[in-house]
Amino acid sequence: MLDFDALVIGSGPAGTIIAAALAERGLKVGGLTASPLRQVWPNTYGIWRDELDALGLTELLGHCWENCVSYFGKGEVNHGRAYGLFDKVKLQNHLLAKCETGGVEWHQGKATNIEHDRERSIVTTKAGEIFRARVVIEASGHDPLFVKRQDRGAVAFQTAYGIVGHFSVPPVEPQQFVHQDFRSEHLSASERATEPPTFLYAMDLGDDVYFVEETSLAMSPPVSFELLERRLHQRLAARGIKVTQVHEVERCIFPMTLPLPDLHQPVVAFGGAASMVHPASGYLLGAMLRRAPGLAAAIATALQDARAEPAAIANTAWQELWNPDRLRKYYLYRFGLEKLMRFDEVLLKQHLDTFFSLPQSQWSGFLADTLSTPELLAAMVRLFAIAPNSLRWGLMQFPGLESNLFWQFISLQAAKSPLAVTSKSLT
Structure with missing residues (x-):
């Protein structure tokens, strides 16, 4: 049986961010991950550069574009703001290094059950391992095992279908990032009238490699990958662009309107599990980097009371995470x-x-x-x-x-x- 001040479930961006923040507070932190700890994260993560400037983390960017534009109804909009794409391996290694420096003890296993007594929360894995902690933080994504939410009807999802590769004609200008291209001249009048609007998200990755992605902002039920793939190829074909080589295909879906968690439960959540996705923009990573220190500080303060029960510690954490x-x-x-x-x-x-x-x-x-x-x-x-x-x-x-x-x-x-x-x- 392993005993910790705090046990973090999940080793993606949310789990590693909050585990590192808790360890920086001098807590004994355990981590439980269902997948290999250093398995490369599958998703790409974008962020406006000034958000990382404020955190002193711009060195984690793999690409950055000064030329950032969008197209809505009035022509080209120059945002006058730099946008970056994380080097996800560098980001992952940075966060795991912080965890290692703080003494986070990672274990691989799938959590299957949790119980709470007056002193500890007890997590049991599929293999029968038992972990005890004064507080458990679940950071396992949008569909957590232990975190409860109110059932509040249909959830809207953002979906996207993208291609990284080579093209017969550059789909964007050199060193350009297209944030949202809603131009729809490539669609028929019937398609525009009966199908939901979608937009192109695209960027020049250098060395004649580009990323193009057709995206639905948010819909319930979600826009299908099939429709997005068709839309993307229609958009490219209308501009005389052919895909000549595919390096990678991305299919992305995540909820935009998850209801808030039950803020009285004895398990804390962080990241997607805590409904932290921005309901209007879909951004999450920057918010996690900014909010983790405050949550870790609140948990560390609550743990100073040796008699505090898991529910009381969790209550303090929830009030910090979802303050008025x-x-x-x-x-x-x-x-x-x-x-x-x-x-x-x-x-x-x-x-x-x-x-x-x-x-x-x-x-x-x-x-x-x-x-x-x-x-x-x-x-x-x-x-x-x-x-x-x-x-x-x-x-x-x-x-x-x-x-x-x-x-x-x-x-x-x-x-x-x-x-x-x-x-x-x-x-």
Whole structure:
């Protein structure tokens, strides 16, 4: 039997980030991973460079583009902001090195059961190994084993189909990153009218290698990989571009609107397991890097009370992870995404043109979730003020879930306890 102050389940970005942060607090940290610890992570991770500048981690980028553009309804939008792609091997090694320096003790095994007594949480693996810890943090992704959520209806997913390879004609300009290309002239009128909008996400990786990916922002049910693959090849063919060599194919799907976890449970979550994906932009990694130190500090403080039970320690952690300001913003972001999912292609393009005409501090803070609630509201009010009348009318319609989400936000503004509203069901 192994005993720890904190046991982290999962060794992906979320697990290694929080394990390293906990170890930096001087805690005895154990890690439990179902896959080999140094198995290379399968996904690619992008981030705006200034987010890493603030963390002093720009050396972890494998690629970076100063020329970052999008295409909505009014032509090319130059974002005036550098975007980067992590070198995922370097990122993984960096985080595992921090874990090693902090003395994190990793074990391979699949957790199957958890129990709690007054002193410890006890995790049992499929092989029968037993781990005891004063607090357990599950960081195993969007479909965790132990973390419970409210059942709040259908979840919207972002899906993408992409190709890394060589092309007969460069799909983007040299040293360029295309954030969102919503141009749809390659589609028929019927396709534009009956199928959901999708966009191209593309970049020059150097040495005549490019990454092109057709992406659905968020839909429930999710847009199929088959439709995205067809859309991507239609887009390329309309520009006279052929794929000449495929290095890698990426099929990506992740939930954008997971309901919040039960904030009273004795297991803590982090990353996708904690519903930390930005509900409006899909970004996660930057938020995990920024928020892990605060969560680790809260857990370390709670552990100083030798009599604290796992549930009390977890409660402290949940209140740090989902404090009142973050809960309010969660519902505002969810409200915004519901709007976008209801917009047709014309309104969606109008919205994005308007959004990226906001001051960079507002749109960048919105995408990264670094604005306070008052700052977020100010950005939303400003967007409404400068929007064309057709978009304003669309923003004023509350045909479905939007009204409930907005009511959750209003209720949290007035609630004495930040946890009081989270148990209510969205119906």
